[in-house]
Amino acid sequence: MKTKIYLSLLIIALASALVGGATFALFTDTATNADNTFATGTVDVSAGDQNYSVPIGNMAPGDNIAGTFTVTNSGTLKIWFKVTANASGALFTASTCSHGTGPAAVAIDAADTGWIALDPGASQEINYTVSLPLAADNCYQGVSGTLSFTVDAEQWANNPNPENS
């Protein structure tokens, strides 16, 4: 009997608490700091056209043709960039001559290799040389190849080792 009474009292207490909760109110207020802007930056790199000191359509063994192109940071963040040459075609392929001594090769200047920092809006000229060795065999006569460059870019901030990112 006692248990029932206690149970009833407990139920009444809980019901009261629920009713109280429904109407419970304290004075409150809110303070707001508005218009916080978290604009994210952009990594946007571009590569300009290749320029050569001499015409490139008539190479001969022993030629070393200097070339340049410009890398521009068109984004809003400082970047790391790295240039990679992509040479293809018979002129740049060793197997073109089975007994030859080497195809044409591309060498990017040491100062323009590896990861290079570049500020937003800034540009850097990339210098390189396209060479056809003196020892190139006759089988390279009249053959051609194509050359393009890839520029990889990463944000500079919080990125001390771009190679590993």
Next chain:
Amino acid sequence: MLRRKIYLVLVLVVLAAFAAGGATYALFTDAASNQPNTFTAGTVDIGADRDLGDPIPGPMFYTTRDEGGFAGHPGWPDHATGFWCPGMSAIRQLIVYNAGTLNVHLKGVSAALSGIDDPATAREWAENMKVKIYVSNGGEVLYDGTMAALLAGEVPFDHAVFIGAQPGGMPPPNVHLSFEVMMDLAAGNNLQGLTPVVSFSVHAQQAG
């Protein structure tokens, strides 16, 4: 027998006399009341100003001077963050003061976002923005989570922060809160070039 009747008549006469006197009976009287007592409910009224010595009101976090409200104040020092990128973090302070007449507890924080139209992008951005709020100068950490959680609604502080009332025109008591925001290093390329704008709200209720 006759005597009895006489006594009875006398008693009735006396009673009648008393009754008649009662109708006109009066004592000197007076009444007094004290002045009306006015009961006024107190107020819970908190405000917030950015800190770090910024001389004009505005947001805590701003990418450029103009966004920070410094356009008309050349030469004034600012704390523009510059553009955000993965791994970047910034700490700014908010002074929350009690301008009401009641003691208050700061009990939670929420945020509202604008500036990103695509819901999926907004969600991804908010998940990659980590927010830590603590009482400045090494005080208790009140919140440590994502911006996304704050955008979903009020998040209770881990510890309520008490600010006493100081009525009477005195400078309002305050507490300095630090907001540390970090963009996760894993944030993706699709979060480039966004302009998210956030309102931070600190919620208070009467204390005690």
